[in-house]
Every structure is written in structure tokens, then in C-alpha cells.
Amino acid sequence: MWAGREPSESATETPAQTRGHRRGAVMALELYLDLNSQPCRSVYIFATKNNVPFEFKKLNLLEGEQYGEEFGKINLIRKAPALRDGDFCLAESIAILLYLAEKFKTPDYWYPADLHQRARVNEYLSWQHMTIRLQGSKVFWLQLLIPKILGADVPQDKLDAALEDLNASLTLLEDKFIQDKPFIAGDHITLADLVAIVEVMQPVGAGVDVFEGRAKLSAWRDRVQAAIGEELFDEAHKTILGAQESVKLMDASKLQFFKPKILKLFM
């Protein structure tokens, strides 16, 4: 969607100044990220792993920074991650990942040029939106954030239903997507695995061990972690894995603006 800068930035700058600024300034690519968010993690890992030069613009979603005026100029839907590359602004992590892969000519294996392999990656990236992503998020909110915000436990049957849905999707991830291969699209890690792993880690941040009893999923996670690099993986996940602690310390009154959304979406 379109949210970029208007041609003239400032009423007080002369046309010559504006031209000079635009011609001379080398603007680093900006990535607006909150590492509590799964799609922000995949973008962060991908950009860092591939040495993409970028400026990390930290967003704090739980503090509502996405509703600020500045961010609204970059991303009308007010979601993270967001990319700003000169005048070009982009939302949606998958679009951002594909754009970075193309622009920075990252190694072919991430998003193979081979038609069949690329289609397999796209197939997973498409499927995951309303399955793993949706259900992993829901478990995280129901388990950790909603009790804090509402100041009361979530009904057990709601939690159980959310866990059941997530489990069904994890089974499909193992049986239909990973199968007996090392990675989703075959022998090498791709964007599909990257997007999958960050989503699977979200409920872990809420204290739900999704890997328990899932040997295939655990083995795949180990391979993905190794391919990304343990250090980068751990760095990207430090925030979410500390979520239980940081939520405990949060001031629930500051989170009340989430209440209507919670009641609408989850309850």
C-alpha cells in the first residue's frame, strides 16, 4: 500500500536544498521492528544473516508506538515490520523478505530461482498465515498477555481449544511440509523455514513447549537454528523468551487500550 513521503518534506527548505538533500544523502534502508513480533524476527534474522545494511528502528508495539504520527507516514496499516528504502515503503514480512532477497542478491537457497522449489516455499508462506501464525499468536495472547490485561484467567476451554488448533497445525507442519526432508523445501534452509521457526517460537515465549513430544519438529528446529547460526537465533529470540518475566513487570493499566481488540478477536 502507499505510504511514502510527499515530494516536498518541509515548507521552510528551499527547492535547491531539497534537491541537494535528495541527491547527496545516502539513506540507509530502515527496518521498523519489535522483536516481540514473529514477522519482525524473521526480517531481522534474514537481514542480519545476509549483511544487509540497515538501520534498526525500534518499535514498541505494546506501548502503542505503531499508532504514532511518524510511523503512520511509513505504514498506513500501522503494523510491524515495515521497511523504508528511500521513498519506497513496504509492509508485510513476506513481501519485505522477498524484496530484500532480490535487492541484495542473497544466496539462491533462501528463495530459489528454481520454479518448483520456489513454488514449495511460496506454498508454505501462503498456508502459514491462517494456521501456525494465527494459532501461535492466539496461544501467546491467551496464555500470557490477556490474563495480564484483563486481570483475570482466561477460561480453560478457550485455552484448550487454541492449543488444540495449534497442535493440529504443528502436526501438518511435520507431516505435510517437513516430512522426511531436512527442511521444508528440501535439502537447504529457505524463507519457509525462517518464517516457520519464528512463529513456532512464539508460544514458547508464553511458556508452552511446542517441541515436547515432537521429535521431528525438534530435529528440524535444531537444523534451522544451526543454519541461521546459534548466536543470531538466540539474539533474535532473547526478547520473546524473556516475555513471561517482562509481562509480569508491565503496568497493566498502560495496556488497557488493547482491551476492545482482545474482546473482539479472542473472547
Place this chain on the structure above:
Amino acid sequence: MATAGPVEVYLDLLSQPCRALHILLNCTDIPHKVHTVALRRGENRSPEFTRLNPMQKVPVVVDGGFVLTESDAILKYLVTKYDVPEHWYPRQPERRARVDEYTAWHHSNTRPHSAKVFILEVLLPSQSGSPVDAVHLTRALAQLDDTLDKLESMFLRRQPFLCGDDITVADLLAICELMQPVGGGRDVLQDRPQLQRWRSRVQSAVGDAFELAHTILYAVRDRRKAKL
């Protein structure tokens, strides 16, 4: 990459993503053969179809033994493999990124919010025999309204199609979702002139393929009207 024969396409025109695929196939020269999988008769749950797609969903394509599910993956695969006009999925990175941005956003916005209206107004009542759940329908319509606002103010702002100056696979996916409630006699774009103009542009761009893809849906609408 040489493949013997046409792409085998498994679909049901009652399904929105199947229609998007059907339209693309009918307004390009992609050689294909359609196999209907009647969802209403549970043909997606047959042992044979389940072997093809364990998720029991449509559309599915089989291209010389290569089986692919998920409509956006399928559309992108076909327009890349076959010699179709580039506007469907532009190669220039920023223009392509706009299509990828929409097709991602589509999954949790246009698709579920339009589908829900059809499910509540047509599918659930016909399956259960109960009347329409008015409370949930009101909520669903409000959610869809919000999505329509975003389509107008974000994707169609200052441009004729969702991702730029020309039609792309994104417009096909979107229009087919927004048409679904027509099966229940509801035109969700009724009070939205900007979106109606976009719909007309899409219809012009794809010609007869639009009406062809929607015949089944119109038949569902007409049968319901006749019953009332």
C-alpha cells in the same frame, strides 16, 4: 522447463481462490485441463483426492507430476512458468513487492472477512437448517466494512488497481473474495463507488473470463432467490 501436456487443475468454482485461478487460465494462453471437485458433494474428501492433497482443499494443480496447493503459490508459479504478460506479476522489484504485500495481507483480511459473510448467510443456514445468526452477521459485516475501507484508502489510493497501474494476480484474488457474498444475494460493494469502479476495471481487463468463472455462484444466488 519442458512439461508434457497441459496443467491439470482441480477446482470448484464455488471457491473464491479457484475462481481467481480459473480467470487467469481463461484470459491467458496457459494450457490446462480442469477437473471439478464438487465441495458440496464432499468430493474433496474422497480417498483419491485426499491422496492428491491431504489437506482436502482446492485449488490444486498438477504439472507433470509436480503437485502444488495454495492459490497464491499457484498463480505465481503459472505466471512465471508460462509466457504471459508481465503485468500479472511484475518483475521490477518494487512493483513485485507491492503484489507480494497485497497477497500476504489478503490472507488475514479480504479473504476471511468476505468468506465469513457468505458462510453465515448461505453455508451455515443451508447446512444446519437454522436461520442466519444475526449477531455474528452484524459483526462480520462490520469487519468486512473495515477491510473495504482499507482497500479503498490504502491499496486503491491514487491508482486504478490494487498494486499499481495495471491488473495483477492480486486483483483476481481480491475480486473473487469480494464476489462471494453475491451467492447469498448480497453485493458488498453496493455502497462503494470507488470499489465498484475498480471491479469494472477488473472485469474489463479479463473480459468474458469473469462471467465464466462466476456462473456457478450466480446459479446459487438465483436458486436461493427462487426459493424465497
